[in-house]
Amino acid sequence: MATRPRLRGTALLGTLPFFAYVAIFLIIPTLVVVIGAFASNDGGATGENIKALGNEYILDAFGRSIALSAxxxxxxxxxxxxxxxALATARPDGVLRRVVTAAAGVLAQFGGVTLAFAFLATIGLSGFVTVFLQDHGIDIYSGGVWLFELPGLTLVYTYFQIPLMVIVFLPALDGIRPQWREATESLGGTTWQYWTRVAGPLLGPAFLGSTLLLFANAFSAYATAAALVSQGNPIVPLQIRSALTSEVILGQANVGKAMALGMVIVVSVVMGLYTLLQKRTAKWLG
Known part of the structure; x- marks a missing residue:
């Protein structure tokens, strides 16, 4: 009995690196953003930065970011x-499932400058696919340089969204028991009735929750868009970069922090909904 408090203290000591990591990379930056959003350039308190969020160019940036993420x-x-x-129907210990799952884990983290360069080298203005199609009479940029606009960003973002969906949605599919389908068929139910009345309602919260996670992932992404879009600030992360680094319009750093606060609020709401849906998923499929 005397050793239990000591063991408990040792266990708590082992969590210190985690809490230090959370404090340094999450709590402190969030506090800096919140305080800076209500700070004036002379160090006082002001609400002008929050009011600036009503400017048309900022609202447009939020609208484009939400559309891109959605x-x-x-x-x-x-x-x-x-x-x-398709993976859920394969053998759980099969080579195909292991390879695809491992590839999804890698590709879900494949972003930033590397991903932007890959798309530029492939379907950029001088990309090898673009040049090949042009040699055969097909110009994919006849309607404009869409790769550097929202359609292009959507395509690039989808590249890492698909493997991320595989990772987060596969456990829910694994939670569907084969006996439920057998029971449906034994009662005379069709495949359509099984998916609409049994599997669909059970997987619905997991699917919506995973979609919200993908939304938050795209909404907070920065490096890929920064590397791909060299001019203009079509989305909020690039607007924040411009506010923090612009040498043309000075004194906009706190406005950038106000925009970051807006992003924090949006992501917090989305992740709150995701948590609620995950709890419901765990209740039914756990």
Missing amino acids: MSALVGAVLGAVLAY
Whole structure:
């Protein structure tokens, strides 16, 4: 009995690196953003930075960021769910499942400058696919240079959204028991009735939760867009970069922090909904 407090203290000591990591990379930056959003250039308190969020160019940036995140999340969720279902029907210990799952784990983290360069080298203005198609009379940029605009960003973001969906949605598919389908068939139910009345309602919260996670992932992404879009600030992360580093319009750093606070609020709401859906998923499929 005397050793229990000592063991408990040792266990708590082992969590110190985790809490230090959270404090340094999450809590402190969040506090800096919140305090800076309400700070004036002379160090006093002000609400002008928050009011600046009503400016048209900032509202447009938030609108484009939400549209980009929603489109890439929806496409990534649908295609990723189809791929995850194909893996769920494969042998659990098969080579195919292990290879695809490992590849999804790598590709979900493949972003930033590397991903932007890969797309530029492939379908950029001088990319080898673009040049090959042009040699055969097909110009994919006849309607404009879409790769450096929202359609191009959506395509690039979808590249890492699909494998992320596979990773987060596959456990839910694994939670569907084969006995439920057998019971449906033994009661005279069809495949359509099974998916609409049994599997669909059970997987719905998991699918919506995974889609919200993809939305938050795209909404907070910065490096890929920064490397791909060299001019203009079509989305909020690039607007924040401009506010913090611009040498043309000075004194906008705290406005950038106000925009970052807006992003924190949006992501917090999305992740709150994701947590609620995950709890419901765990209740039914746990």
